[in-house]
Amino acid sequence: MAKIELKDVRKVYAGNVEAVKGVSLSVEDGAFVVLVGPSGCGKSTLLRMVAGLESISSGTVQIGDRVVNDLEPAERDIAMVFQNYALYPHMTVRKNLEYGLKNRKMAPAEIARRVDEAAKMLEIGALLDRRPGQLSGGQRQRVAMGRALVREPAAFLFDEPLSNLDAKLRVQMRAEIRRLQRRLRTTSLYVTHDQLEAMTLADTLVVLNAGRIEQAGSPMEVYERPASLFVATFIGSPAMNLLPLGEQGIPGLTAPEGLFSRTRPAETLGIRPEHMRVVDGEAPRPEEMRFDLTVSGVEVVGAESFVYGTLPKGGSEIAVRVPGYSHAEPGTPLTAAADTSYLHRFDRETGRRI
Amino acid sequence: MIERRGLGRPMAHLVLIVGLFIVAFPIYYTFVASTQSLTTILRPPLPLTPGDQIGANYGEALFGGIGRIGGVAVTTLLFNTLVMALGIALGKIFISILSAFAVVFFRFPLRMVFFWLIFVTLMLPVEVRILPTYKVMVDLGMIDTYAGLILPLIASATATLLFRQFFMTIPAELVEAARIDGAGPLRFLKDILLPLSKTNIAALFVILFIYGWTQYLWPLLVTNDNQMNTIVIALRKMVSFADADTPWHMVMVTSILAILPPVLVVVLMQRWFVRGLVESEK
Numbered sequence: 001m002a003k004i005e006l007k008d009v010r011k012v013y014a015g016n017v018e019a020v021k022g023v024s025l026s027v028e029d030g031a032f033v034v035l036v037g038p039s040g041c042g043k044s045t046l047l048r049m050v051a052g053l054e055s056i057s058s059g060t061v062q063i064g065d066r067v068v069n070d071l072e073p074a075e076r077d078i079a080m081v082f083q084n085y086a087l088y089p090h091m092t093v094r095k096n097l098e099y100g101l102k103n104r105k106m107a108p109a110e111i112a113r114r115v116d117e118a119a120k121m122l123e124i125g126a127l128l129d130r131r132p133g134q135l136s137g138g139q140r141q142r143v144a145m146g147r148a149l150v151r152e153p154a155a156f157l158f159d160e161p162l163s164n165l166d167a168k169l170r171v172q173m174r175a176e177i178r179r180l181q182r183r184l185r186t187t188s189l190y191v192t193h194d195q196l197e198a199m200t201l202a203d204t205l206v207v208l209n210a211g212r213i214e215q216a217g218s219p220m221e222v223y224e225r226p227a228s229l230f231v232a233t234f235i236g237s238p239a240m241n242l243l244p245l246g247e248q249g250i251p252g253l254t255a256p257e258g259l260f261s262r263t264r265p266a267e268t269l270g271i272r273p274e275h276m277r278v279v280d281g282e283a284p285r286p287e288e289m290r291f292d293l294t295v296s297g298v299e300v301v302g303a304e305s306f307v308y309g310t311l312p313k314g315g316s317e318i319a320v321r322v323p324g325y326s327h328a329e330p331g332t333p334l335t336a337a338a339d340t341s342y343l344h345r346f347d348r349e350t351g352r353r354i
Numbered sequence: 355m356i357e358r359r360g361l362g363r364p365m366a367h368l369v370l371i372v373g374l375f376i377v378a379f380p381i382y383y384t385f386v387a388s389t390q391s392l393t394t395i396l397r398p399p400l401p402l403t404p405g406d407q408i409g410a411n412y413g414e415a416l417f418g419g420i421g422r423i424g425g426v427a428v429t430t431l432l433f434n435t436l437v438m439a440l441g442i443a444l445g446k447i448f449i450s451i452l453s454a455f456a457v458v459f460f461r462f463p464l465r466m467v468f469f470w471l472i473f474v475t476l477m478l479p480v481e482v483r484i485l486p487t488y489k490v491m492v493d494l495g496m497i498d499t500y501a502g503l504i505l506p507l508i509a510s511a512t513a514t515l516l517f518r519q520f521f522m523t524i525p526a527e528l529v530e531a532a533r534i535d536g537a538g539p540l541r542f543l544k545d546i547l548l549p550l551s552k553t554n555i556a557a558l559f560v561i562l563f564i565y566g567w568t569q570y571l572w573p574l575l576v577t578n579d580n581q582m583n584t585i586v587i588a589l590r591k592m593v594s595f596a597d598a599d600t601p602w603h604m605v606m607v608t609s610i611l612a613i614l615p616p617v618l619v620v621v622l623m624q625r626w627f628v629r630g631l632v633e634s635e636k
Contacts, residue, residue, distance in 0.1 A: 053530050074536035086527035090549040099545070100535035147535075 002064030002077075002154035002187055003029045004050060009059035011045050011211075019045045021211035022059070027155075027204075030185040032178075036198035037208035038234070044159060046208070047191045051157050052076050064154055074103075079148035083160040085140045087132040093143050094128040097150050111150075118149040121180065138169045145177070149184075156181070158190040162197060174200060195235050199223070207231050225344075229351040232270050232344060238306055238319045241276070243269040244348065252311035254290040259340060267354065270344035273306060273319040278328075279335040289343075291336045293318060295328045309334050381613070388412075388606035395602045407603065415607040422592045422601060424580035428611055431585040434500075435567060436615065438584055441504035442566035443559050450510050451551070454517035455543055459529065469518075476511040480572050488575055498579045507572060513558055520554050521547065556626040564616045585612045 004027040011020040020042040027033045035043040048054035050061055052073035060067050068076045079100075087096050094115060101111045119125040122142045132140055141161065148156055161177075162170045178201055181188050192198050198205055199219045207214040207222060207230070215227035226232035226240075233239045243250050245267045249260055276291075284290055293309025296317060305326035306319050320336045328334060345354040383402075387395055390405040419425035456462075457469045480487070487506045496502030524547070532542045548555075573584045583591070589608050594600045 051530075051534065053533065073530070073534045078534070080531070080534050082527040082531060084525060084527055086525065086531040088528070088531075088546055090546075099537075103536035103541065147531075 003027060003062075004155055004187060004189060005060075005062040006046075006050070007060045007062070009046065009049060009061060010057045011042070011049060011054065012057040019211055020049070023208075023211075023213055024059075025206060025213065025216065027187055027189055029187055032181050032188045032190065032201060032203045033206060034190045034192060034198040034202035034204070035206050035208055036192055036195055036234075037214075039193060041208040042211040043191045043193075043208045047157055047159055047189060050155075050189060051078055051080050077154040078157055079151040079153040079155075080157040080159065081144050081148050081161045083163050085132070085144040085164075087140060087143055087147070089132050092129050092131055093124065093135075093146075096132070096143060097128075097146050100147065100151055114150040114152070115146075118146040121149065122146050137165050138173065141165060141169075141173055145180070149180075153186070155187040155189065158188065158192075160192055161190075162192075163194075170197075177201065195237065199235070205235075207234060209234075225353070226270075227353050229268060229270070229346045232346065236272060238273055240270045240272050240344065241316065241318045243271075243311075243316050243318075245269055250311065250315065251313045252292040252315055254284070254292075256286055256288065256340060259289070266348045268346045268348045270346060271338050271342055273321040275342035276318070276320040276336050276338045278307065278320060278322055278326075279337045284337070287340050288337050289340055291318060291338070293320075293334045293336055295330050295332050295334050297330055298326050298328050300325060307334065307336075309336065384606050384609050388603060388610050390603060392601060392603045395606075411603050411607050415604055415611070420588075420592065420601065420604050420608070422594070422599075422604075423583065423588045426580050426583065426588065428585070428588075428608055430581060431583060431588045431608070432611060432615070434503075434582060435584040435586070435612075437500050438503045438569065438573065439563050439566035439615075441500065442507045442569070443562035445504060445508035446510040446513050446562050447555055447558055449508055450513035450517050451543075451548075451555075453514050454521055455539075455547065457514075458518055458521040459539070459542075472511050472514050474511075475509060480507065484571070484575065491576055496576070498577055498582045502576045503573055503582075503584070506576075507566070507569065510562075513562070516554065516558065517551065520551060524550065553626065556623055560619055560623045563619050567616050 004025075006023055006025040009020060009023045010018065012018050023042075023046060025033075035046060037043045045054055049056050050063070052068065052071060052075075056069050060069055062068065063076055063078065073080075088099065091099065097115045097118060098111050101114065115128075116125075119128060122145060124139065124142050124146060127135060127139060127143070132143065135143065141164075144161065158177075162173055165173060174197055177190075190201060192201075202219050204216060205219045205222045206216040209230050215222055215231045217225075222231060223235055226235065229242070233242070243253070245260070249255070250269075279290065291309075291311065293311060295307060295309045297308045299306040299308070304324065305322045307322055307326050307328045308317055308319050310317050318336065320334075322328075346352065347354055383400070386402065386404050387400060388411060389408040390400065391407045391411075394400070394405060394407075414420075415428045417427055417429065419427045453472060457465060457472075491497060491502050491506065494502075496505070528546065529542070532546055537545060568586060569584070570586050570590075573587050574590075577583055577587065580588075585608065589605065589612060592601065592605050592608065
């Protein structure tokens, strides 16, 4: 087990394309850190640099107390789980698990012990003599995890391991990965583009955008205090409502006295759908903002519904979460309210939180 | 499968049977001729059923030796041809796997230049480069040796291309997983690439074995000693323009024996093809 330390890591591809633009990140011993971001943000490249599958243009990667920049992947004491599992198709499950250990010339008895232990932990004991082609997606994923587990490495690296599974299995495996990691306490670096996966798995969530870290923190911290407009819209579904503040305030928005006097004009306000509610005739409270919307659509999810409405004069579209089933009719007026304490404020120029 | 009703089925069978007859009859007739004495063959018509000379003819050919080609037994010819065909087939597979491996999995300067150089050799078959190749073989003292028979035919652009195409379908993650599992390049080749290529290798082996077995021009040049002849060359030497000089019964025996090994290879390897097709592992 070990700490992973990245210092100003950069990746420049041929043609001067900079995929990772100076990332410094410290993954504590035993922590579960999730890198999340849209495609092309450099998250996979970063992971592959830690794994040693991608050369490091500048900066250092340290695993434990060794700088591993020039070490082969096999010498870095890491194990990786790939998106498409990357199991050896011609080997049985047992051989797949053993392969990395055999290459390290480990004693047969120790190999057998580790394989049995991993098989028990992942409940793949019955599959040991089958080949990957005879397994379902979920089972293959387990075997891929097993191959990482038997190595007992200093760190696990996960490269979107659940992306090829169906929704139900993904939730199940997600919980299982979390449980295993808690139990083994192995330092883990996990890459995903799925923010739900990121939120549920991470001790520390690292949001990447265009090769840079936008924000790093606990999932709730990132959710409740997004450091930038990018994070605010990327984390949370439906995305946070954004309201560009103009010289005359925002048409259709009634705010408590004095709220906007404190703000500069070049600002964007943000409020999450779940912090809004539909007003049904009651008088406004002093700390409350009110939105006069025209309903544009309704999404019924099941336990809750999202009502979408637009502010007058071509204003932004606002999503409001409503518990249960919403009877709002498109085209009808609707008043929504939100407490000002839930308001996020961002500088429109820099995108940073104010 | 399309179900045929009414007359379709018998018609289909009729066509198949006629086709089979056209293909198989000459071979059967060769076999019949190989069991007759020379006098029976030279006095038409040739009977349609096997004669009584089968033991004598085959025994003489296999173990006695045939006069027209310097008293060499067909067993020697078969052995020579087998060594050459196996050498060519295995050599081609070995060389082309290694070169495809290098071209696909390694980044080195002039990689594509080397690839194109291999590709360009498709334009230089044995017939085109026969004089320089012959000179090289003479200089190296390889006339009348197995090496001389095999080496000039080993390099194969076609097989290299085939393996290159196959290697390129191997997912990058598999290569990376092996790297993380501590497999160096050669171990990756041995433990992962070769097992995955086995159906390709089997298919190629059949094609190349038959290619090697039926070589004519090069063995004709490079072997002078009767003891080193391949079966195809010996067969050619047996046939004389004066009919009476040609031991036709021996020619027929040799023909049948020359056909057998390639047929055997095809029949035995066929099971591999099927298994490779059914068991899609990737």
